[in-house]
Amino acid sequence: MHTDILVIGSGISGLSYVIKLSELQPDLQIVLLSKRNLLESNTRYAQGGIAVVSDFELDSFEKHVSDTLVAGDGLCNPSVVDFVVREGPARLQELIDWGTSFDQKSDELHLEKEGGHSASRIVHHKDKSGYEIQKSLIAQVRKLKNITILENHVLVDLITDHHMDKASYNRCYGAYLISLKDQSTIKITAKITVLSTGGGGQVYAHTTNPKGATGDGIGAAYRAKVTINHLQYVQFHPTAFFPKVKGNTFLISEAVRGAGGKLITKNGNRFMPQYDSRAELASRDIVARSIAIELKKSGDDCVFLDCTHFEKNDFKSRFPTIYNICNQAGFNPESQPIPVVPAAHYFCGGVQVDSYSKTSLAGLYAIGECSNTGLHGANRLASNSLLEALVFSHRAALASQKEVAEIEVTQHFFGTIPDWNDAFTVSNKESKLVDKLCKEIQETMSSCVGIFKSEESLLVAEKKLNTLFNQVVEWYNQNKLTPRLCELRNLVSVSYLIVKQSQQTSENKGVFYNHDNE
Numbered sequence: 001m002h003t004d005i006l007v008i009g010s011g012i013s014g015l016s017y018v019i020k021l022s023e024l025q026p027d028l029q030i031v032l033l034s035k036r037n038l039l040e041s042n043t044r045y046a047q048g049g050i051a052v053v054s055d056f057e058l059d060s061f062e063k064h065v066s067d068t069l070v071a072g073d074g075l076c077n078p079s080v081v082d083f084v085v086r087e088g089p090a091r092l093q094e095l096i097d098w099g100t101s102f103d104q105k106s107d108e109l110h111l112e113k114e115g116g117h118s119a120s121r122i123v124h125h126k127d128k129s130g131y132e133i134q135k136s137l138i139a140q141v142r143k144l145k146n147i148t149i150l151e152n153h154v155l156v157d158l159i160t161d162h163h164m165d166k167a168s169y170n171r172c173y174g175a176y177l178i179s180l181k182d183q184s185t186i187k188i189t190a191k192i193t194v195l196s197t198g199g200g201g202q203v204y205a206h207t208t209n210p211k212g213a214t215g216d217g218i219g220a221a222y223r224a225k226v227t228i229n230h231l232q233y234v235q236f237h238p239t240a241f242f243p244k245v246k247g248n249t250f251l252i253s254e255a256v257r258g259a260g261g262k263l264i265t266k267n268g269n270r271f272m273p274q275y276d277s278r279a280e281l282a283s284r285d286i287v288a289r290s291i292a293i294e295l296k297k298s299g300d301d302c303v304f305l306d307c308t309h310f311e312k313n314d315f316k317s318r319f320p321t322i323y324n325i326c327n328q329a330g331f332n333p334e335s336q337p338i339p340v341v342p343a344a345h346y347f348c349g350g351v352q353v354d355s356y357s358k359t360s361l362a363g364l365y366a367i368g369e370c371s372n373t374g375l376h377g378a379n380r381l382a383s384n385s386l387l388e389a390l391v392f393s394h395r396a397a398l399a400s401q402k403e404v405a406e407i408e409v410t411q412h413f414f415g416t417i418p419d420w421n422d423a424f425t426v427s428n429k430e431s432k433l434v435d436k437l438c439k440e441i442q443e444t445m446s447s448c449v450g451i452f453k454s455e456e457s458l459l460v461a462e463k464k465l466n467t468l469f470n471q472v473v474e475w476y477n478q479n480k481l482t483p484r485l486c487e488l489r490n491l492v493s494v495s496y497l498i499v500k501q502s503q504q505t506s507e508n509k510g511v512f513y514n515h516d517n518e
Contacts, residue, residue: 001188003031003148004404006174008155008217009196010034011041012130013368013389015137017194019098020397022144028404031188033177034151035197035212038138042198042213042369043386046130047253047321049102049122050095050390051383052088054109059119061085068384071116071283072377073510075230080355080374084384084391091390092123099136101125113258114382115238116283120258122383127253127319133386152180154483155197155216158224158364159189159417169225172364176420180483185420191407192363192400195221195351196393199369200494202487204344204450205442208237208251217370219490221351222497227360229372230349231494232502235380235511236451238263238287240343242302243329249343250325252305254382257281259318262306264337265294271303285379285511288342292451295341304337342451346385348376348511349501357396365396378510422480433475434484441468441491449499455516458503465496 005021005028007014018030034040053059064085069076096102102123103110112122125132141147156176160169174189200215201207222228239257241250257263257280264270275290276282282290291303307315315333316323326333351359351366353373359366368389375388448461469492476489508517 001031001186003188003190004028005030005192005194005400006033006188006190007031007194007196008033008175009041009198009368009370010038011043011196011198011368011389012133012137012386013393014194014196015134015141016095016390017196017367017393017397018147019137019140019144020394021401022146024397024401026146028146028401030147031190032141032147032149033153033155034149035154035216036180037151038141038149039134040210040212041134042209043130044134045208045210045251046133046386047127047251048114048255048383049112049124049129050088050092050386051114051117051121051381052092052123052387053085053121054089054092054123055111055119055121059121063118064121067116067118068375068381069377071379071381071510073285073379075377075509077374083355084375084388087391087394088387091387091394095133095390098140100133101136102129112255113281114254115257115278115281115287116381117281122255122258124255127255127321130386150177153177153186154180154486155220156185156420156481156486158193158220158361159187160224160361162224163417169361171362172224173417175220178481178483178486183480183482185422185481187417187419189417191404192365194396194400195364195366195370196368197370199347199350200490201344201346203441203445203491203495203498205446206240206249206341207344208240208249209344210248214487215490215494216487217366218347218350218497219493221359221361221364221366222493224361224364226364227352228350228497229352230501231347231498232505233348233376233378233511234344234498235284235346235348236288236342237345238284238291238342239305239340241325241329242339242341245325245329251345252322252338252340253319254284256305256307256319256322260307260310263287263291264304264306265298266300266304283379284382288451288511289513291340291342302339302341305340306337307333308335308337310334346380348378348380353392355395356399357392358399365400367392367396378512420481431484434482434488437468437471438488438491441465441495444468445495445498449495449502451513453502453514455503455514458499458514461499462496462503465492465499468492469496
C-alpha cells in the first residue's frame with residue numbers, strides 16, 4: 001500500500017491531525033492506523049479534561065504559563081509553553097466545532113481546578129472527558145472520504161534507508177505493520193509518516209495506561225536512530241484506585257482533589273499540608289512522592305482519598321464514572337474514603353520534535369505523548385497533555401501539508417523497499433515465554449526505577465534489562481513475528497532507555513528523584 005500520509009495511532013493527536021489536514025487539503029490520501037479499534041487509546045481514559053484559559057476575568061495566559069513552568073521545574077521550553085497556552089482557546093473551539101460536548105454552567109463552560117493550577121481552567125465532560133473527545137473525533141473522521149482507516153494493526157518498524165541496504169538513516173518512507181487478527185505483516189510506504197502512538201506505561205506493573213500502551217512509537221523510533229530525550233521523567237499519578245478493576249489500574253481523577261478531596265492515612269491523619277502549602281493541590285510529582293513516603297513509614301498498602309464531607313449526591317453527579325467503578329468494587333465514595341496509590345501515568349519525554357512536530361528523521365513527525373515537545377519539562381501540569389496534543393497536531397498538519405507538496409515521488413525516492421521477511425514458524429511456547437519476559441520487565445522497572453531511584457537500583461535494572469534484551473533479540477531472530485513479540489521488543493527497549501537516561505541525570509527535578517543526588 002502507498003499513501004501520501006501515514007498516521008500511526010488514533011488518540012486525540014492522530015484523530016485531530018487527520019481532520020485538520022483533511023480540512024487544509026481534502027485531496028491528500030491519508031491512512032490512519034489504530035492498534036486496536038478506533039475508540040481504544042490513551043485518550044479514551046483521560047478523565048480530567050483540557051487545561052485552557054477561557055475565563056479572562058479570573059485567569060490569564062500569564063498565569064497558565066507560570067503554572068506550567070513551575071510544574072516543569074525549570075526544564076520546560078518557555079517559548080513552547082507560551083505558544084501552546086496562547087493557541088489553546090482556538091484549538092478548543094475547533095474541538096467544539098467538530099462535535100465535542102463539554103459541561104456548562106449558566107451558558108458558559110464549567111471549569112474545574114486541578115493540582116498545580118492557580119485558577120479553575122479545566123474544560124471537561126463530567127469525569128470522562130477523554131471518552132467524549134475520542135467519540136466525537138471518530139465521528140468526524142468517519143465522514144472524511146480521503147481517510148483510509150486500518151484498525152487492529154501494530155507498528156513493527158519504521159522504514160528507513162537502512163531497509164534498502166544503505167548505511168544511513170536519513171529518511172522515513174513509511175512503516176511495516178502486523179495484523180492483530182491474522183498476524184500477517186504488511187508494508188505501507190508514505191511521503192510523510194506521523195507517530196501518534198501514546199506513551200509506554202505498560203513498562204511498569206501498575207499503570208493507569210491501557211494494555212496497548214507499550215511504547216511502540218518510541219521503540220520503533222529508537223531502532224530507526226531517531227533522537228529521544230527526557231524519558232527519565234515518568235510521571236506517577238498520585239491517586240490510582242488501589243484494588244485493580246478487571247485486571248486494570250483505574251485512575252481517580254485529579255479533579256476529585258480539586259473539588260475538595262483530602263488525602264488521609266489509614267489512621268485518618270491528613271498529611272499533605274506538611275509536605276506542601278498547596279496540600280492536595282500541589283503538583284503531581286510532590287503529591288506522589290509524599291504518598292510514597294507515607295506508605296514507606298507506615299508499611300500500609302495504600303492511603304485514602306476522603307470525599308465523605310462532600311454535599312449529598314455531589315460526588316455522584318460530578319464524578320459518575322468514578323462513583324460507579326468504586327461501587328462495583330464495594331466502596332461508596334460518599335460514605336467511605338477511597339483507597340488510592342500512585343501508579344505510572346505519563347511520559348513527559350519521548351521522540352524529540354521541533355515546534356512543528358518534526359523529528360530528527362526526515363519525513364517523520366511525532367505528536368502527543370510519544371513526543372518530547374518541551375512543554376512539560378520535568379513534570380507535566382495536570383490536563384496539559386490534551387492541550388499539547390491539539391496544538392501540536394494543528395502545527396504538524398500545517399508543516400506536513402507544506403512538506404508533502406514539495407516531495408516528488410519517483411522510483412528513486414522509495415527505492416526498492418523489501419517486503420517483511422516472514423519465513424519463520426511460530427513456536428507453541430511463544431505466548432507463555434513472551435508473557436513471562438514482559439512480566440519480568442515490569443517487575444524490574446517497578447522495583448528499581450519507580451518514584452524513588454538510586455545508583456544501585458538503576459545498575460540492578462540495567463543488568464537485568466541487558467539480560468532480558470538479549471533473550472528478546474534471540475527469540476525475535478528465531479521465531480515468526482507476532483504482535484505480542486512486537487510489544488515485548490518495545491517494552492525492553494523503552495525500559496532500557498529510561499534506565500540509561502536516568503543514570504545520566506545528576507539533578508533531582510520534577511518527577512525524577514534519585515536518592516544519591518540528594
